[in-house]
Amino acid sequence: MHTTLNLILQVAVIISVARLVGLVFRMFHQPQVIGEMAAGILLGPSFLGWLAPDWQAVLFPPDRLGYLHSLSQLGVLLFMFLVGLELEPKHLVGRGRTALVTSAASIVVPFVLGSLLALALFHSFAPAGARLLSFTLFMGAAMSVTAFPVLARILSERGLTRTKMGSLAIACAAVADVAAWCILAAVVTLARAEGDPSHFGAIVGGTAFYLVCMLTIVRRLARRIEVFYRNRGRVITQDLLAFVLLLFLTSAWITEWLGIHALFGAFLLGAVLPKDPGFVRALRDKLEDLTVVFLLPLFFADAGLRTHLGLLSGAGTWLAFALIMIVAVGGKLGGTALGARRMGLSWRESTAIGVLMNTRGLMELVILTIGLELGILSPALFAMMILMALTTTVMTTPVLERVYPAELIRREVVGGPEVDGYSILIPVSLPSAGPDLVHLAATLARGSSGGQIYALHLARASEQSFFDASVTPAGRASLAPLEPLLRAATNDAVEVQPLAFVSREPGADITAVAHAKGARLILMGWHKPVLSQSILGGTVNQVMREARCDVAVYVRRRFEPVRRVLVPYRGVHDRGALDLARRMAKGAAAPSAAGQQSFAWTSPHVTILHFVMPGDRPVRERERAGLRSAATAFESEGIELKVIETASPLDEAVAEARRGYDLVVVGVSEDWGLEPNLFSSRHERFAAECPASLLIVRRYERGEATTESIERSGTREVHERGSKVAPTRVA
């Protein structure tokens, strides 16, 4: 096959397998990058070469791997440049003695243990001709490294960036990374100098001169770049991008020429570039996708092609691997945890930081590849260390879940209930739905005192950038989707507390936040999903099933102000709808905080349509008697009660809704064809036929008798608080 054709085929196969395996890993709550690393190994001699050696020989002939290797090196250079670019100096300093001691322990303990391990492995596993000094320092550095980007990603995905533990882990990882790279630079220098003092001196001298230039001339140049960027309307033009890339290539070339690796030049240039958040984000946006999606999988494949897991045979080898794992986990996890504990953190927090710092991932792979290239690692040791890197990274999420469960994180991020009253949680996924929801929530909450409205945006984990740790104060970037809602709330003088974090399971997180905040109602918007027609499917369905409070889903159909509200009432399932409608009427009558009602929900007229089945005379007579007293109670609240005797309440409700109602508040029940049953043919008929906007309500029963009727409901205050709760079956 022609070289170009071969290269295109190689790249296509690598990217396909990387995405596929990455997807599988994501399904198991692992970062995509770990899947891509595993994909590299799958394409190498350890799996494809063993399963289909002929295919592997055609796809990756040894004499045609040069171009792939070059592309992969470019990818890892760009990656290191981005890592340097994301390095925040504020992460390295100013976090106090706790960060200093913890980060030092997270480097020193694994480094010393790694050096001891090197002593044990040197004779049996060091490559021929290796020098003990280089080997020892290299093993120490390899044990000390933390994958800053992967750690940032895990913190971000678990919503830990805003916790004390998360910010401490970020600080420690940043320090550990810089320290590990400094040690590695020394190791590379020693290895390349090959014991020649004059050569060593030349490398050290050249590197010192280069560092001085970077910290003076290039840093000044970087400030000019920042000024240029600001003057050009905060846009990175193609010329500016080309200039930055030229600087990047020059820096990488110089460090490679000096004898320390090209990666250091790439990393250092990224580190000295301006840290203006807009500049960093814009530059990252231009380079990240190409690097992460296209070039990094090539690096993983290149490393995988050099990983021979088949070399790991024999009891001695596996014993060595077990030793490596013990030192890696014990040194990094144990050292960090002890350091953090010494500084007064709880055992749980200390262990969690240790678990996080034990994430080695991609950075370890980069270091190991350098070790293999320099002849410091033998192929078997390289394979063992790769396995260790994968294992320590894969174990992070599940171990962290056990040590520091999501419930604790939520409690720390979200906090506990702050008010005792009718609180409403508004999860917002579509920013444009926010204003309507806050208007409705304000109307519902107005009649009660002491409540709080919470607006929650949960960013999906996959929306996050590879490097984005969202460590900006209070995660401001993630509050952006709430801005329309917050603007509307400000205009209407409604107090709203915004909450935002990254979520892997939005449904579970919404219910957990509602519980943590003591919300009595979750008010959700609805927008047409891409793949499903169902209103009560997906996240809405999960929230309805699991929430330990009332849930209302607002389906907007009409854009006029809401003046007429209809509540079709058939039975106990509609009591939630009835309660909300009464709140609406009550809230509309009450004055707003600003002294006037400035939004659409001014003074809706509420009509309750109570259906009575014909034929069941004794029941009907009993209901009629009760209804008379209920009607009086409703009348005093300005609510109209209509009683209709019919065998087909759904048709009657639809017919009534067509008579000029703006909003229909309806319970989740079989009577309205709204029970969220995935395979029901009658599913959501009311929603399909009703022309008005809908508020679909699922009431959460708090251990009350579910047979309570409208007659009693009419004279009872809604939502007794504090009684024992039990979930209601929705479907």
Next chain:
Amino acid sequence: MDNTSDTAPGPARPHAMARTVLLYLGLVGIPALGVAAILRAGHSITPPISVGGRWAIETDAASAAAVPDLASAADGSAPTLVIVQSGVRLAMNLGESGLATSTARLDGNRLTAALAKGGTAQLALDGTVTKASGSPRLTGELRRLDCSSCPGVDFSAERVAGPHG
């Protein structure tokens, strides 16, 4: 007003600074001494000699007849032995014969190995690596394991390519 807060100026600062410097020295200096001690303890440990790469086995008609696998490994030219070395652990392949390492070990400059095909050990190799001038040489004996009465055959091999190609 009480002035003994965290931000208190004056004499508290030098103490804090000194504590931090001591802490830093403890955290960096002691481990550095530890690493130095480790290096001193291991100064007599030597890495294994290099045997990785491709070795061309020099055979004659008699030895090829005595060890059929050598003939099948030759493929028209000198049979080659490919060794992937990881410290003292070796993975070996004998040319086109399909024979691969069953067990192999490097002890000093002595190399011992059993080569197997389909899970059955067929050939034993016992050799010594020497390096006088130029390329290293491996000399020793090859012996069939599936034929106890067959005599061993002396061989000599020269490394034609190192571990990196």
